[in-house]
Amino acid sequence: MDKKEIMFFLLARAKDGLISLCDIYDCMKETGLSFYDIEECAMESGLLPQRYERNRGILSISEQLKLLRSSVAIVGCGGLGGRVSELLARIGIGLLVCIDHDYFVEQNLNRQFFCNIHTLGRPKAIVLAEEIPKINPASRVIPKIEPFSIDSGTEIFSGVDVVIDALDSFKTRSELAASCYILRLPLVHGAIAGWFGQVGIQAENSIKFLKLFLSAQGKKEIQHDIGTPSFMPAVISAVQVAETVKILLKRNIGDFDKLFFVDLLSLSLESGNI
Amino acid sequence: MKITVKLFATLRTGRFDEKVIQFSNNITISDTLKEIGITSQEAAIIFVNGRHAEFDQVLYDGDIVSIFPPIGGG
Structure with a gap:
């Protein structure tokens, strides 16, 4: 089947401009193409996969297609990184590069989305690569079971559009922010502790968060005392993903080099320019 | 002169949320933290x-001086 025939197949099956999961699987059988290829072809024809119906109010078909063709790196696959990956797959990002050298352990069960009785002891990045396509078969995961460093960053981030900071120390964050600056990539920072969390975006040509992370290195990070409960990764990861979508669709003029601090104990939000 | 100091997260414990403090002129942030x-x-x-x-x-x-502790968990 050539592209025009695939488009014809999809247009013939579509109802109200939507193409169902079954239609995509039928088309895969007919053509031997991947789920991603068929979703891409559908959206090029002006059809929307039914899974994105509830996105229609805020995303046009061309924007949904842009997200499918986007690639996001998630550095750290724990509390923040797991939920970030899940949300990115649901919004329809086509490629996720998930980096974490760690394995799921029992104390991750309180907050890490992909940590459960069955995944304990398994590498986090591998579990994400297995689970994400079950949520959205159009989202491919490249797992990297290695600690992040400035040396590995250049190779890992090749072809990536946005990088998400879901790390757990300022030392590695400094290397991450430096890598993003060298490669001119936007970085969406997130961090959590207890009832508190923060989100910020380092623009592709900025070193402001790099400087912030360097100045915070060696200080006593409060998560070691007050921990990280279930609700905080959920809140901060959601903001990180919303910011990522805005960067990819160029809708976030004004958000760069700002820090948003969330306090769920007093239910307040504070922001400032970095 | 009067400075409003706002503390966030665990820095509030045993201190305050927000306070207006009277200082002499030419003080720095470091002086305020010490105070x-x-x-x-x-x-x-x-x-x-x-x-x-x-x-x-x-x-x-x-x-208005806002002070945040190191939050680094993921």
């Missing part, structure tokens, strides 16, 4: 009137 008993180890991010500031920045009457 309220917060070490530079405990403070990671400082905003003055909603803009990031370094510890040696001089403060002026009416400034």
Whole structure:
């Protein structure tokens, strides 16, 4: 089947401009193409996969297609990184590069989305690569079971559009922010502790968060005392993903080099320019 | 001169949420931290009137200083 025939197949099956999961699987059988290829072809024809119906109010078909063709790196696959990956797959990002050298352990069960009785002891990045396509078969995961460093960053981030900071120390964050600056990539920072969390975006040509992370290195990070409960990764990861979508669709003029601090104990939000 | 100091997260424990403090002129953020008993180890991010500031920045009457601890978990 050539592209025009695939488009014809999809247009013939579509109802109200939507193409169902079954239609995509039928088309895969007919053509031997991947789920991603068929979703891409559908959206090029002006059809929307039914899974994105509830996105229609805020995303046009061309924007949904842009997200499918986007690639996001998630550095750290724990509390923040797991939920970030899940949300990115649901919004329809086509490629996720998930980096974490760690394995799921029992104390991750309180907050890490992909940590459960069955995944304990398994590498986090591998579990994400297995689970994400079950949520959205159009989202491919490249797992990297290695600690992040400035040396590995250049190779890992090749072809990536946005990088998400879901790390757990300022030392590695400094290397991450430096890598993003060298490669001119936007970085969406997130961090959590207890009832508190923060989100910020380092623009592709900025070193402001790099400087912030360097100045915070060696200080006593409060998560070691007050921990990280279930609700905080959920809140901060959601903001990180919303910011990522805005960067990819160029809708976030004004958000760069700002820090948003969330306090769920007093239910307040504070922001400032970095 | 009067400075409004706002503390966030665990820095509030045993201290206050927000307080207007009277200072003499030409004080820096470091002086303010010393006055309220917060070490530079405990403070990671400082905003003055909603803009990031370094510890040696001089403060002026009416400034609002917001102090955040190091939050680094993922």
